Amino acid sequence: MKINSTFTGEIVPRATKWIYSATAMGRDAAYTLISLFLIAYIQFAAPIGYVNGVRDPALYAAQFGVISIIVIIARIWDGLNDPIMGFIIERCHFKMGKYKPWILIGAITNTAVMLVLFLARPQGWAYVALFGVFYFLWDITYTMNDIGYWSMLPALTSDEKQRNEITTIMSIFISVGAFAVGGVVPLTVANNAVQNYGIIAIVVSVVFLLSQLILVFFAKESARNLEQEKISQKTKFGDMFRLMKTNDQLRWIVIVILIYYIASNILNGLGLNYFYFMFGYGNDAGEGGNIQFLFTIMYAGGTILAQFLFPLLIKFLKRSTLLLISFLMMALGHVVFFFIGAPFNGVPALGVQYPILLYVLGIIIFSGQGIFYLILLIMMENTIEYNEWKTGERKEAVAFSLRPLTAKLASSAQQGIVWVTLSVSGALAVTEGISKLEVDKGLGIATDIETGANQLIANGNQDMIIFAAVMTLLPFLLYVGAYLITRFLYNIDEKKYAQIVKEVDERRASLAVETPQEEVK
Structure with missing residues (x-):
């Protein structure tokens, strides 16, 4: 197959549908390692807080704070950089395809940068400086891949049944990739964090790169539409702001997705610390790493089950009904988690005392999240046709640059919340001691460090009520806000979307008769 092969029509070739969906697994494995565990790596294993080889607890806290600020700023910048990438994709076209070049360039460069973040180990401020440079590079390179990948989705087909099927399959593979990393890391890293994080980073980087090479060389893009190509060539950077202004439905769903990401990221961002402090530092049965692993299995099981059932549920229930059910599952689940956790x-x-209660809650919360997020993705995809119906322009890349923009802004908010929570609750002072033990283990100075780590936890002054409240009740309030917006301000239901697609197709057919399609060079 030629790398620039395309297909025509609304039916996506079977191979392309599965390759596009399955390769999301490698992407989200890589993203999960960075978004969930890079800060945990820095907190527990990075060589910060050192002056001439000697650990200073106050310097550790200061350097962790500086790194947190770097992450917050970088993720905000990266979010603002996403629309720039969407603008570039709309304007730049290669023989290789509209999206594939950026997917490939981003994957190759991001793999190299990710390895540096986990394997390079200068001490103290030198590490902080290296982290600052390479974290910004990670943001830029991942954006290339991310915008290219997600912009390709709505361009594959406008058929709602096809799009729902691809979205569902893709979401399952996303979950597999994310949960594989989310489960393996807490199960393996404690008691030898420096070495084990390095091994995991190498494996994930290879899987990520291979998956994107398969996508680029074996999947097909949809043939370009001449009229939309002409519009793309006229794309300006300010189009994103105009799109948010003119497309009211896109504006509301972007706000909802941002709120959803922030809410779901809080539990994920604080979860590993919570389980270490409540169940003990270690990977053995009954210890924090093991409990986190089992909780992640429930997380995965609940989410994947919801995704498998979604195509069946959407046939018998309206999106609005499914949205309400999934909202109640995840919102009320967080409240119960606070009172029993x-x-x-x-x-x-x-x-x-009874961890099985947390496992059951995991299934309930994450099943709800799985359904809720799938519906949000479909709602966002449907605003593409809404925009074409309203303005005559699709602007897929510009519109879908807003999804990773919300993810990056939410990730920035997550890091701020995690930093403040660790500091205010007193947990950061405890993890400084654990971090020193892990670094000593990496240098061969210490052997079994679990006893010392758990003594630090037992004698620490961490306030786990504050910790648990931020982890559960804050997401509950955010979910309430997100649902109310979708309930009262987003109005593209199934009936309205069908009418929009019908009218858009009629316009395209009329235009095709008036202006025959020509091959785009």
Whole structure:
């Protein structure tokens, strides 16, 4: 197959449908390693806080704070950079395809940068400086791949059934990639974090790069539409802001996705620390790493089950009904998690005494999240046809640059929330001691460090009620806000979307008769 092979019509070739969907697994494995565990790596294993080989706890806290600020700024910049990438994709066209060049360039460069972030180990401020440079490079290179990949989705087909099927399959593979990393990391890293994070980074980087090479060389892009190509050539950077202004439905769904990402990221961002502090630092049965692994299995099971059931549920239930059910599952699940997961009045939390309660909650919360997110993706995809119906322009790349923009802004908010929570609750002071033990283990100075780590936790002054409240009740409030917006301000239901697609198709047919298609050089 030629790398620039294309297909025509609304039916996506079977191979392309599965390759496009399956290669999301490698992408999200890589993204999960960075978004969920890079800060945990820095917190527990990075060589920060050192002066001439000696650890200074106050310097550790200061350098962790500087790194947190770098991450916050970088993710905001990266989010703002996403529309620039969308603009570039709309304007630049290669024989290789509209999206494939950026997917390929981003994958190759991002793989190299990710390895540096986990394998390079200068000490103290030298590490902070290296991290600042390469984290910004990671943002830029991943954006190339991310915008190219997601912009390709709505361009494959406008058929709602086909699009729903691809979105569902893709979401399953996204979950597999994310949960594979989300489960393996907490199960393996404690007690030898420096070495194990390095091994995991190498494996994930190879899987990510191979998956994107398969996508680029074996999947097909949809043949270009001449009229939309002419519009793309006229794309300006300010189009994103105009698009948000003129496409009211896109504007509201982008706000909802941003809120959703922030809410779901909080539990993920604080989860590993929570399980270490509540169940103990280590990977053995009953310890924090093992409990986090089992919780992640419930997370994966609930999400993948929801995704498998989604095509069946959407046939019998309206999107609005599914949205309400999934909202109640994830929102109320977080409230219950707080009351059984926090140690009130010095009494061990019920969830610590009976971890199976947390596992059941994991299935409920993440099943709800899986359905809720799938519906949000479909709602966002449908605003592409809405924009074409309203203005005559699709602008897929510009519109879908807003999805990773929301992800990056939410990730920035997550890092700020995690940093503040660790500092205010007193948890960061405890993890400084654990970090020193892990670095010593990496240097061969220490051997078994679990006993020392758990003594630090037992003697620490961390406030786990504050910790649990931020982790559960704040997401609950955000989910309430997200649902209310979709309920009262987003109005493209199934009936309206069908009418929009019908009218758009009629316009295209009329235009095709008046102006025959020519091959785009």
